Amino acid sequence: xxxxxxxxxxxxxxxxxxxxLIDVGFNLPEEVEMSRKLMIEIPEEKIRFILAxxxxxxxxxEHGVADIxxxxxxxxLEQKRNVHELLDLKISQCYIASAGLxxxxxxxxxxxxxxxxxxxxxxxxxxxxxxxxxxxxxxSIELAPMIGLADRIVDIVSTGRTLKENGLVEYEHITxxxxxLIANPVSYRMKSARIQEIVTRLKKFVx
Amino acid sequence: MSLKMxxxxxxxxxxxxxxxxxxETVRKTGREFLRSRGYDFIQTPSLxxxxxxxxxxxxxxxxLFKLVDSQGNTLVLRPDMTTPIARVATSxxxxxxxxxxxxxxxxxxxAQQTEGGRPAxxxxxxxxxxxxxxxxxxxxxIITAITLIQSFGIESFKITIGHAGVLNCILKDYTESDxxxxxLRKLLVDRNYVGFEEAVESFHLPKxxxxxxxxxxxxxxxxxxxxxxxxxxxxxDALEYMQQLIELINVADLxxxxxLDFTLSSHMNYYTGMLFEVFAEGSGFALGNGGRYDxxxxxFGSEVGATGFGIRIDRLLEVLPAEEMQDETVAxxxxxxxxxxxxxxxxxxxxxxxxxxxQSKKGLLDEEAFIKQFGRVVNVSQEDLV
Numbered sequence: 001x002x003x004x005x006x007x008x009x010x011x012x013x014x015x016x017x018x019x020x021l022i023d024v025g026f027n028l029p030e031e032v033e034m035s036r037k038l039m040i041e042i043p044e045e046k047i048r049f050i051l052a053x054x055x056x057x058x059x060x061x062e063h064g065v066a067d068i069x070x071x072x073x074x075x076x077l078e079q080k081r082n083v084h085e086l087l088d089l090k091i092s093q094c095y096i097a098s099a100g101l102x103x104x105x106x107x108x109x110x111x112x113x114x115x116x117x118x119x120x121x122x123x124x125x126x127x128x129x130x131x132x133x134x135x136x137x138x139x140s141i142e143l144a145p146m147i148g149l150a151d152r153i154v155d156i157v158s159t160g161r162t163l164k165e166n167g168l169v170e171y172e173h174i175t176x177x178x179x180x181l182i183a184n185p186v187s188y189r190m191k192s193a194r195i196q197e198i199v200t201r202l203k204k205f206v207x
Numbered sequence: 208m209s210l211k212m213x214x215x216x217x218x219x220x221x222x223x224x225x226x227x228x229x230x231e232t233v234r235k236t237g238r239e240f241l242r243s244r245g246y247d248f249i250q251t252p253s254l255x256x257x258x259x260x261x262x263x264x265x266x267x268x269x270x271l272f273k274l275v276d277s278q279g280n281t282l283v284l285r286p287d288m289t290t291p292i293a294r295v296a297t298s299x300x301x302x303x304x305x306x307x308x309x310x311x312x313x314x315x316x317x318a319q320q321t322e323g324g325r326p327a328x329x330x331x332x333x334x335x336x337x338x339x340x341x342x343x344x345x346x347x348x349i350i351t352a353i354t355l356i357q358s359f360g361i362e363s364f365k366i367t368i369g370h371a372g373v374l375n376c377i378l379k380d381y382t383e384s385d386x387x388x389x390x391l392r393k394l395l396v397d398r399n400y401v402g403f404e405e406a407v408e409s410f411h412l413p414k415x416x417x418x419x420x421x422x423x424x425x426x427x428x429x430x431x432x433x434x435x436x437x438x439x440x441x442x443x444d445a446l447e448y449m450q451q452l453i454e455l456i457n458v459a460d461l462x463x464x465x466x467l468d469f470t471l472s473s474h475m476n477y478y479t480g481m482l483f484e485v486f487a488e489g490s491g492f493a494l495g496n497g498g499r500y501d502x503x504x505x506x507f508g509s510e511v512g513a514t515g516f517g518i519r520i521d522r523l524l525e526v527l528p529a530e531e532m533q534d535e536t537v538a539x540x541x542x543x544x545x546x547x548x549x550x551x552x553x554x555x556x557x558x559x560x561x562x563x564x565x566q567s568k569k570g571l572l573d574e575e576a577f578i579k580q581f582g583r584v585v586n587v588s589q590e591d592l593v
Binding site for chain 1: 363365367397398400401402405428484486487490491493
């Protein structure tokens with residue numbers, strides 16, 4: 001059995017996904033000490049977890065230093081990396097939407113869109129034939145329309161509470177998002193038996 | 208934009224001596240191997256017209272390096288070798304010999320949009336068999352690919368084979384419009400299996416059809432034998448062709464390197480027949496790919512079949528087993544007055560097949576650091592006269 005390296009996003013998704021692997025029968029320790037650790041070896045299962053920033057997971061997988069990984073669909077859409085998207089894990093389900101101040105229309109010439117997903121936002125407005133100016137921000141996106149930096153924001157929405165608390169309303173639903181199991185194309189071939197086994201077990205559990 | 212003094216254009220790389228020698232070794236091994244199998248090497252120009260080769264090439268338009276010549280025509284730096292070879296084969300070579308077995312080792316150019324550092328120019332080695340439409344030509348290409356990779360000492364690799372005809376038949380039979388079939392095909396090109404399942408569900412197909420598609424996508428990349436695909440496809444030529452092809456690879460006793468993947472699909476519609484990808488342990492990226500491209504020949508006005516493959520040299524270097532380069536190096540260091548002796552000594556070593564560096568002592572800033580680079584150091588002095 002070949003060693004398998006799995007890139008996991010740090011934080012809440014890690015815990016959910018890790019529990020999922022335990023639930024489908026992988027022999028993993030119930031408690032993992034992961035405060036500062038970036039790598040966890042599970043010799044019993046010949047699995048090695050690497051813990052990465054969620055948006056970096058597809059990078060590790062694309063380059064093949066991780067065979068498979070768990071990444072948000074938002075990250076996959078934004079980065080368009082060369083990885084296989086194998087399974088929708090149906091965890092951390094949310095969606096990407098545009099939002100803005102209530103009862104506002106977009107500036108006619110080139111409405112400004114603040115987002116941390118410049119590619120997703122650009123593609124969306126391109127497809128509907130709207131000329132926009134994209135402003136890339138790294139956080140506190142909701143601030144942009146409040147302070148007059150942008151007409152709309154494009155951001156991830158799970159409950160809508162953050163929008164509401166900042167006096168914003170949702171305008172357009174752009175795409176659904178959830179965590180996906182992804183694989184490196186070479187690993188998918190060279191370690192196909194192992195990866196396929198994980199996919200099959202998880203698939204049964206998810207559905 | 209102001210350029211820094213040492214900056215190079217995006218994606219362009221220098222090849223340093225150690226890598227250069229590795230590439231030369233690869234070239235030599237590959238060349239001898241392919242010539243022994245009856246392939247003739249050819250070279251085509253670095254620049255081609257955009258309207259002919261550029262447009263016909265399977266490489267995305269945005270990846271082409273474009274320039275304008277003095278007559279105002281748009282040119283491209285060749286983005287692949289298959290298209291120029293198809294051009295020269297139809298215009299000239301096929302009239303002299305058919306079928307043709309051609310080989311190349313050349314650099315191709317593909318502009319990079321993302322992430323600096325990925326090479327925009329890289330070497331490719333490959334073959335094209337033009338003018339033979341039989342399954343034996345495809346078997347020959349796959350077997351050549353396998354044995355070529357073996358000739359480099361690589362053992363852990365896989366070739367996954369699919370067939371555009373089989374896939375098209377399945378997509379057509381289980382969907383209700385060309386639009387649906389094309390949507391699914393596009394998702395397979397991106398290897399987005401999740402998207403495939405979502406799309407199937409969104410089509411609201413009759414249950415038998417959607418169930419068949421979902422089960423197909425579940426199994427299609429992991430068929431152990433060709434028989435397993437049969438339940439999805441009605442009897443057709445493409446399926447029979449694949450059965451024959453797999454049988455020929457079995458006969459050659461190479462089936463352990465081969466896996467079936469009927470989701471394999473190309474964004475170019477002239478890949479009408481079998482197609483394959485090559486993966487090797489040690490690199491995160493595919494080593495190469497190939498397939499039958501009769502459609503490209505038709506584009507150039509010829510009705511003969513063509514098939515071939517290419518592997519990327521940069522990826523090949525990543526997966527090559529580590530090998531110490533054992534050149535015997537000698538430095539012959541001399542004082543001004545001993546030049547004649549130095550020449551004599553250097554030539555004597557060269558005749559023995561050693562790599563000899565002739566260096567005057569006066570020209571050295573740091574003799575100690577310099578001589579460390581060599582296996583053996585000879586200081587020429589008057590005593591050597593005798």
